[in-house]
Amino acid sequence: MSDASPMIEVRDLAKSYGRVEAVRGVSLAVRRGEAQFVIGPSGCGKSTFLRCINLLEEPSAGWLRVGDTVIEFGRHRLSAREQARHRSQVGMVFQQFHLFPHMTALQNVMEGLVTVKRTDRHEARRQAELLLEKVGLADKRDVYPRHLSGGQAQRVAIARALAMQPRVLLLDEVTSALDPELVGEVLEVIRQLTLEGMTMILVTHEMAFAREVAHRIVFMDEGQIVESGTAEEVLDHPRNPRLQSFLRRFRR
DSSP states (O other), X not given: OOTTSEEEEEEEEEEEETTEEEXXXXXXXXXXXXXXXXXXXXXXXXXXXXXXXXXXXXXXXXXEEETTEEEEESSSOOOHHHHHHHHTTEEEEOSSOOOOTTSOHHHHHHHHHHHTSOOOHHXXXXXXXXXXXXXXXXXXXXXXXXXXXXXXXXXXXXXXXXXXXXSEEEEESTTTTSOHHHHHHHXXXXXHHHHTTOOEEEEOOOHHHHHHHOSEEEEEETTEEEEEEOHIIIIISOOSHHHHHHHHXXXX
C-alpha cells in the first residue's frame, strides 16, 4: 500500500436487522495518521458502523479495506480465522471498559499479548509496563479494576488495545460513562495518540475536543453520512439542516 492510499477505506457499507436498516450505504476513507470523528444523534447508527468495521457486527453488504486486506460482504460468511485476522489489525475501545475484574491493570494489558500474540511473558510484561506508563498509570499496574476510577479504567482499556499494535484504533464514546471531572484525563491520552500519528476513528459527543484534534468530522443521521469535512466546515459552517439542528444542542 502506498503512503497516499487510505489506511482504512469503507464503501457502501450496510447493516440490517431484519427490515431495520441501521447502517445504509456508508462510505469513507481515513488516511494514515488521521483522526476522523463521527458525530450524530443517539440511535443514528454510529456505534453500529464502528462495530461493523471491527466485525463485531458482520455487515450485510459493502466493502472494507484495512491496510492491504480487503473484505467484501454479502457473498459469504467470514470464518472465525478471517475475523480474528482482521481484528488483530483493528483495536477497539468501548463506552464500558470491559476489563477482566480478576486481573490487575498490568495483567489486563498483558493478556492479549500472551494469549493472542503468543508473546513471551517476560516481554509481554515489559511491553505492558511501557504502555501503562504511556497512559499515565505506571503506579497502578498491580491495582484491580474495582479500585480504579472510571478514567483510570478507560486508560487501561486504551493501553490494552494498543498492546496488540493495531493499524487502526476505534473509540466508541469512550468518555460517555465517565464523571465529568474524569473526562479530561482520557481525552489527554487520545490527544497524545493523535500527535503520535495513530490512525483513529472516534465516535463522540465531545464537540470542543473534536474541534481541537479532528482531521475530519463526519455527521451521521438515520444510518447515513449526510455531511463531512474539516472541523471548521462541519462545526462552524454546517450546510445540512439536520446537522445545524444537532449542533444547536451544544450551543445552549
